[in-house]
Each structure stands twice: as C-alpha cells, then as structure tokens.
Amino acid sequence: MANKFPFIKSINFVLQIIWYLQLLFLFALIVVSVLIITDSPIVDRYKLKGFRVQFQRINLDKSIAGSTIYLSNGEGRLHNTKTGDKFILYRIFSVFVDAFLYTLIVLWLKKVFKCLESGDFFIRKNGVYIKRIAYAVIGITLLPDLIDYFINLQVANVLKIDNLIFKARLNFDFRSLFLALLLFVIAKVFIKGAEIKEENDLTI
C-alpha cells in the first residue's frame, strides 16, 4: 500500500528530518536560554540587549536650509546597555512560544502523513490533527505578535529618548489566519469523510 504513494512517502521522509531538526533547535534554545538566564560568561548578554522596536518618528538634529528632517514609521534594533533584563526574557518567551507551536505543527503533520502513507485517508484522527494544526497556526500568527506588541508598548512607556517617538502596533499576518480558516474547512471535510466511510463500511 505504501508504494502506491511515493510522493507522500517522500514528504513523510522530509518531515521526519524537519522533526529531528526542530527537536535539535528546541534543545539548543533551552540550553541558550538557561545560559542567558543564569548569566553565564559563555553568552555575551550585552549583545542580546539590542531588541527590535518600531518607531513612529525620529527627529534628526541637523536641518537642511531651515527645514526639519525626520525619519518616520520604521523598525530597527535598539541597543541600550542599561536596558532591563525583562525585555530579554520577554523575547526568549516569544521565541519559546513560536518554537513550541512549530514543534506541535510538525508533530501533527507527521502523524497525518503517516496515516496517509498507510492508505488511511478518511479517518477521524486526520481531521482532529488538521484541526489542531489550524489552532496552532492561529497561535503562531497571534501570540508572538501579541508578545512583541506588549514589549513595544512597555518600551514606549519605559524608554524616553529625545527626538524619538516609539510606537506599538499589532502586525498580524492575515494570510496565515486565512490559511488557518482553510485548514478548519479541510479538517471538517476529513471528519465528515470519516463518518461517511464508517457508515459505508457498516452498510451490509
């Protein structure tokens, strides 16, 4: 049966590799996070103190021929040696949420493709896994951006810098949300398909 689906088999193989890489990444992330939190000399925390911020306006000191010059609506990394450690911890948390959700997505995708490889297309389990993937995609779209938004909000409140106006804005990727909606539909199709198949199997 498995030889009938060489494409699915090859995707399953690639997913297996991605799964191990993801686990490796998670392990590395945990190690680095522990080193950062324990203030280990191996990791240079000073380098980490730069964090991504969004600015609304940066007024430049110099003016040309009496006109005011400023930068607006941009994004960059702000480096401040006196920045509190909590921003670093927030960023680590954000990366953890991202990595955890990606790991779950890869795990569930692996399970779906394992079922597909064995020829079990319309089984309830597949629909349930796809629905979980849809929730995880929503999580990946919303959670890290929400965390970033609150960090930027705090930065805007805590750091008062002359000539610089910070801004905090939610930057959701709506394409991912539409993808999640599509996944919900596919999950429903799989669950309904499993019900019809079961009914068909039990019709004598």
Place this chain on the structure above:
Amino acid sequence: MPIITNLDVMLAKRKMSLTELSERIGITMANLSILKKGKAKAIRFSTLDAICKVLECQPGDILSFVKEEDIK
C-alpha cells in the same frame, strides 16, 4: 439502536450455519457477523432479498423494532 436483527434466530430455525449462509448469498463472513451482532448501520435491499430467499422468510422475520426503554 431500536432496530435489532434476529438473524441468529432464523439461522437456528433453518438449522443453517453462518458460513453456509455466507457462501449461498455471496456476502463475506465478516459482514454477516456485523449484521448478526447488530453493529450494522444500514442494510441494502439486495442483501435483504438474498437473505430472505435463502432462509425462506420475510424481512420482518430478520429485523424487528424494539423500544429503547425495553432494551434498557
């Protein structure tokens, strides 16, 4: 489900085994077993027709309606 199958009763009356019925109507033992145990969700007219022909009975002899309270 309130519809129950009396296939085992009819088989006993006709002194016929499930294997023999299976061979004569051309339905697998697995499927007939599902029907006998009452796990089937539906039965085709063609199946019912074949069973009635072989067992020389009416559909009502094989299927009967029992109220859910009576089952409990």
